[in-house]
Amino acid sequence: MVSRDTIEAQVSDYLTKRFLAKGVKLEASMAFAELGIDSMTVVELVMYIEEEFGIEIPADQLTGDNLKSLDSLVNCAISNQA
Amino acid sequence: MKRQPLSGSDYFHLLLDRKMLRNGLVGNVSRIHLELESSADLNSIAEHLCQNRTFQSVSELKVVHRWPLLPVWKKEKRERKNVITQTGVAKDDFESSVLNRKVDNENGLVFIDLCELEDHTKHVVISMHHVLFDHQGMVNFLHALADDSKTFPLFPESEKPNFWRTLANFSYMTVYMLSRSSGKLGTLVDKNLKPKSAPRFKVIEFSEAETKQIEQNAWKAGSRIGQSALYISATAQIVKQTLQKRNENPPYLWFSVPNDQRKKGTAGHLVSNQLSFLFFRLKTEELNETETAVSSINQQLKAQIKNRITKRYTDLLNSLRLMPMPVYEAMVDLASNGKMSSFGFSDLGTDKIKLNDFLGAEVMNTFHYPPVPSPPGFNVVVSKNNGKLKFVWAYFDEVLSDDEIDRMEASFRMLPI
Numbered sequence: 001m002v003s004r005d006t007i008e009a010q011v012s013d014y015l016t017k018r019f020l021a022k023g024v025k026l027e028a029s030m031a032f033a034e035l036g037i038d039s040m041t042v043v044e045l046v047m048y049i050e051e052e053f054g055i056e057i058p059a060d061q062l063t064g065d066n067l068k069s070l071d072s073l074v075n076c077a078i079s080n081q082a
Numbered sequence: 083m084k085r086q087p088l089s090g091s092d093y094f095h096l097l098l099d100r101k102m103l104r105n106g107l108v109g110n111v112s113r114i115h116l117e118l119e120s121s122a123d124l125n126s127i128a129e130h131l132c133q134n135r136t137f138q139s140v141s142e143l144k145v146v147h148r149w150p151l152l153p154v155w156k157k158e159k160r161e162r163k164n165v166i167t168q169t170g171v172a173k174d175d176f177e178s179s180v181l182n183r184k185v186d187n188e189n190g191l192v193f194i195d196l197c198e199l200e201d202h203t204k205h206v207v208i209s210m211h212h213v214l215f216d217h218q219g220m221v222n223f224l225h226a227l228a229d230d231s232k233t234f235p236l237f238p239e240s241e242k243p244n245f246w247r248t249l250a251n252f253s254y255m256t257v258y259m260l261s262r263s264s265g266k267l268g269t270l271v272d273k274n275l276k277p278k279s280a281p282r283f284k285v286i287e288f289s290e291a292e293t294k295q296i297e298q299n300a301w302k303a304g305s306r307i308g309q310s311a312l313y314i315s316a317t318a319q320i321v322k323q324t325l326q327k328r329n330e331n332p333p334y335l336w337f338s339v340p341n342d343q344r345k346k347g348t349a350g351h352l353v354s355n356q357l358s359f360l361f362f363r364l365k366t367e368e369l370n371e372t373e374t375a376v377s378s379i380n381q382q383l384k385a386q387i388k389n390r391i392t393k394r395y396t397d398l399l400n401s402l403r404l405m406p407m408p409v410y411e412a413m414v415d416l417a418s419n420g421k422m423s424s425f426g427f428s429d430l431g432t433d434k435i436k437l438n439d440f441l442g443a444e445v446m447n448t449f450h451y452p453p454v455p456s457p458p459g460f461n462v463v464v465s466k467n468n469g470k471l472k473f474v475w476a477y478f479d480e481v482l483s484d485d486e487i488d489r490m491e492a493s494f495r496m497l498p499i
Contacts, residue, residue: 021347040342046307059304
């Protein structure tokens with residue numbers, strides 16, 4: 001089992017380095033839409049979680065609410081951890 | 083001005099421009115059309131625009147290409163301001179000349195028309211060459227025009243490419259593109275057709291309630307993150323139906339979808355496209371059911387993300403800046419047998435162009451007209467503003483007849499869209 005803090009820290013690091021402009025501070029509660037993060041980027045994050053932690057998020061849980069922010073995405077991942 | 087090379091996607095847009103000009107079209111030009119309140123003072127707006135620093139700066143830009151050096155941006159003072167104010171313009175003239183205004187490297191890559199039509203409605207049309215702006219750049223430009231206090235960096239921050247990684251990605255993507263050989267793709271236009279008419283635009287707008295229903299339908303059809311897969315499949319389905327009505331049965335449709343590569347979290351820079359592409363092939367039988375088409379798009383999307391296709395394709399586009407344009411064109415034609423793609427498609431996202439006021443005048447309506455490369459001769463952009471979904475179909479009379487467009491619209495509205 002990977003802890004919530006570890007998942008959040010790693011996804012946050014990946015998101016910041018791969019997608020965010022220099023100097024942009026990411027907060028876990030910030031809405032992805034506010035940051036201009038589009039659906040393609042969210043697909044990449046979901047796939048990153050799948051590959052890095054072996055956590056598969058079922059298709060019926062890929063809802064707007066679960067994919068609203070880093071916080072909600074990590075919560076969704078944790079709830080699907082075997 | 084510091085030496086600023088064009089990006090790979092800028093150079094690709096120059097290639098599209100070259101093909102479009104050769105086919106008798108006005109070039110690779112995007113337009114934003116604002117319908118203003120009837121009391122708007124166009125002369126005062128023209129004065130403001132001529133003094134706008136961002137407009138001045140962008141108007142002075144031109145592309146200089148001295149092969150074998152990389153193409154670069156250069157600033158050149160221009161005597162004439164590219165703003166024209168006209169009154170008493172007939173609707174037909176507005177559509178055939180203003181909405182078809184040519185902008186080019188010699189006379190300026192951006193042009194603004196301020197028109198009062200015969201019916202006294204007032205309009206602003208900003209015509210921008212696609213070599214200048216991707217969609218976010220265009221949105222930034224529009225906001226800088228509307229409010230001079232808003233400033234954006236002119237160009238993106240430069241990144242140092244890794245030679246070996248670029249070479250590896252160049253090789254990988256060259257094989258990828260050629261091996262996926264798209265030569266048998268279905269297309270609505272004969273590759274040798276040279277449309278003589280101005281592009282036509284059909285706007286299909288849905289109410290807020292309809293938009294909500296469409297988003298629910300997208301979920302039911304399997305379009306999970308965002309609704310693009312549903313919109314793409316609906317577009318592909320009507321193209322297939324039209325081809326079948328013409329007794330053509332191509333084995334598949336093939337198309338690319340632009341992907342924004344800008345760093346997120348800020349509005350970013352003005353000039354230079356930061357785009358890559360994703361590629362989709364839908365077999366004719368996959369287009370019989372929306373769910374099957376959506377599922378195929380989802381699978382292809384996941385496979386391409388896994389293979390880092392957008393990053394690799396960016397490296398390919400950047401490397402191709404070293405090619406002289408005719409060689410570049412021959413390479414692109416080789417991959418698609420000169421047909422380019424079955425149709426064009428872009429999803430511009432939600433509430434990107436939100437402009438209530440333009441230099442003191444209320445904005446009644448906003449339209450975005452995409453360029454219409456031919457081939458493929460049919461280009462679709464979708465956006466969502468104020469909760470309403472809007473599709474713009476751009477095409478030529480020589481490519482799609484009025485009857486065909488009517489049938490396509492009827493079918494489109496009957497799909498789960």
